[in-house]
Amino acid sequence: MNLYDSLLKYGSMDYYPMHMPGHKRNKALFDMVNPYSIDITEIDGFDNLHHAEGILLEGMERAAELYGSEHTAYLVGGSTSGILTGISACTQKGDKILTARNSHKSVYHAIYLNELEPVYIYPGLEPQFGINGGISPEAVEEMLIKYPDIKLLVITSPTYEGIISDVKAIAETAHRYGVPLMVDEAHGAHLGFHPGFPAGSVRLGADVVIHSIHKTLPAFTQSALIHVNGTLVDYEEVKRYLDIYQSSSPSYILMAGIARCVTLLEQKREELFSAFDIQLRLFYDRMKQLKYLKVLTGEAVRASGFFAFDPSKITVSVRGTDLSGMDLCNRLLNRYRIQMEMASKDYVLGMTSIGDTKEGFLRLGDALLEIDGQYKSDGCLTGLSDNKPAENKEPADSSFGNIQPPEVVMSQKDACKSPFDVILLSESAGRITAEYVYLYPPGIPLLVPGERITKGLLSRISEYREKGLSFQGLRDMEGKYIKVVAKEGSIRFGDCGRIRERK
Numbered sequence: 001m002n003l004y005d006s007l008l009k010y011g012s013m014d015y016y017p018m019h020m021p022g023h024k025r026n027k028a029l030f031d032m033v034n035p036y037s038i039d040i041t042e043i044d045g046f047d048n049l050h051h052a053e054g055i056l057l058e059g060m061e062r063a064a065e066l067y068g069s070e071h072t073a074y075l076v077g078g079s080t081s082g083i084l085t086g087i088s089a090c091t092q093k094g095d096k097i098l099t100a101r102n103s104h105k106s107v108y109h110a111i112y113l114n115e116l117e118p119v120y121i122y123p124g125l126e127p128q129f130g131i132n133g134g135i136s137p138e139a140v141e142e143m144l145i146k147y148p149d150i151k152l153l154v155i156t157s158p159t160y161e162g163i164i165s166d167v168k169a170i171a172e173t174a175h176r177y178g179v180p181l182m183v184d185e186a187h188g189a190h191l192g193f194h195p196g197f198p199a200g201s202v203r204l205g206a207d208v209v210i211h212s213i214h215k216t217l218p219a220f221t222q223s224a225l226i227h228v229n230g231t232l233v234d235y236e237e238v239k240r241y242l243d244i245y246q247s248s249s250p251s252y253i254l255m256a257g258i259a260r261c262v263t264l265l266e267q268k269r270e271e272l273f274s275a276f277d278i279q280l281r282l283f284y285d286r287m288k289q290l291k292y293l294k295v296l297t298g299e300a301v302r303a304s305g306f307f308a309f310d311p312s313k314i315t316v317s318v319r320g321t322d323l324s325g326m327d328l329c330n331r332l333l334n335r336y337r338i339q340m341e342m343a344s345k346d347y348v349l350g351m352t353s354i355g356d357t358k359e360g361f362l363r364l365g366d367a368l369l370e371i372d373g374q375y376k377s378d379g380c381l382t383g384l385s386d387n388k389p390a391e392n393k394e395p396a397d398s399s400f401g402n403i404q405p406p407e408v409v410m411s412q413k414d415a416c417k418s419p420f421d422v423i424l425l426s427e428s429a430g431r432i433t434a435e436y437v438y439l440y441p442p443g444i445p446l447l448v449p450g451e452r453i454t455k456g457l458l459s460r461i462s463e464y465r466e467k468g469l470s471f472q473g474l475r476d477m478e479g480k481y482i483k484v485v486a487k488e489g490s491i492r493f494g495d496c497g498r499i500r501e502r503k
């Protein structure tokens with residue numbers, strides 16, 4: 001069966017999407033003509049994204065007004081293209097950049113391409129769920145004092161799981177040192193439209209903000225926005241890099257989808273976000289009945305000392321049970337036909353939006369309560385009682401909570417371009433990686449080229465593997481081998497495209 005037929009078949013089935021894109025395939029929000037009938041190129045009357053002066057410019061100006069931004073541009077290559085653009089526009093080759101270590105891989109790719117020197121700032125740890133927390137303004141200030149030649153600060157807020165940093169205070173701190181702040185707000189395009197959700201970073205003083213509107217708003221996959229404000233960033237430079245990183249044939253279907261999303265928000269945001277807020281409140285209220293599973297809440301996030309929480313992210317911890325995140329995810333899929341966004345070692349994540357229906361929230365709530373109700377008082381699931389609840393489960397997944405920050409030995413570019421050896425991953429402790437290792441999602445590298453591999457990281461990787469989590473980054477698709485920087489005197493073998501085992 002080809003991809004198109006598979007998609008049609010899947011769409012006709014009863015799986016409920018607790019994942020992106022934020023339109024949730026909800027036809028009540030938007031219906032559409034045959035897409036071929038509106039798929040054009042830069043013909044008369046339809047402007048040119050790389051030289052916008054007509055209908056596309058008008059659309060981008062409307063988006064800017066909606067978010068309160070001085071400049072906004074459409075992105076058709078997701079937030080990835082906006083992050084590459086923002087970092088490239090704000091730096092010169094060799095510059096130092098202060099970046100949160102829990103950044104998406106696109107931040108690391110921008111560092112690689114621009115040959116930047118990263119200085120990392122580590123997020124706090126949310127202890128109950130074992131997830132990355134936020135970045136504190138105090139920690140930012142400490143680093144800006146320690147490294148006075150930093151040219152750009154990059155943070156991610158909200159995180160994948162919805163933890164929000166104090167962007168206003170962080171922006172004020174960065175500006176005191178003359179440093180622009182770029183916020184990867186890929187997961188927060190819906191913020192600031194209703195009092196039930198925290199404010200968005202554009203209105204909080206960030207200089208560059210990136211939004212994947214396809215993630216949390218009703219828009220086609222790959223549609224995103226970049227917003228630029230203030231005097232620390234040159235918008236002409238941003239436009240120059242958009243020209244470099246974006247297709248010269250941007251899809252009019254994607255751009256029309258962005259324009260429709262903006263119109264929907266201009267006209268109906270109050271109504272749609274009020275209804276969404278009510279559904280979320282009902283859901284979180286019901287989840288108070290859970291005894292073993294646990295749902296992350298704003299109160300818990302704030303009690304852990306973090307600034308704010310985006311309730312549209314539903315994170316369900318399995319730490320009080322004998323299930324892994326993957327077990328719960330499979331159970332929700334196979335028994336209740338609910339597809340979640342992500343499974344991690346100790347939790348599953350659902351993404352919600354104004355595209356969700358009351359039935360969708362009820363289905364997830366009913367399923368979680370039913371699964372929870374099947375537990376006996378010892379925390380073991382009926383029928384699976386040989387699986388004892390794990391004790392002292394470690395902080396999970398992509399969190400940097402309890403791991404020693406890896407030592408950065410050389411730049412990404414030097415590591416990737418150096419002579420290399422291919423060795424067993426399990427025997428790579430002490431060597432310098434020439435490849436990324438990350439869980440996808442969320443795409444936050446556990447290892448970045450140029451970092452020294454530690455035993456702690458290897459045991460974490462094998463633990464994730466036992467839990468069925470999938471790794472990416474390694475060129476060996478089975479994840480058995482890793483490319484490491486060759487020891488002095490050893491001979492380069494293989495090439496960038498192929499991995500061969502050394503005999």
Ligand SMILES: Cc1ncc(COP(=O)(O)O)c(C=O)c1O
Pocket residue numbers: 077078079080081104106156159160184186187212222224441442443
């Ligand atoms: C925090 C974060 N930033 C950026 C991106 C990249 O966004 P996109 O998929 O729109 O390119 C992602 C994708 O998952 C992400 O989670």
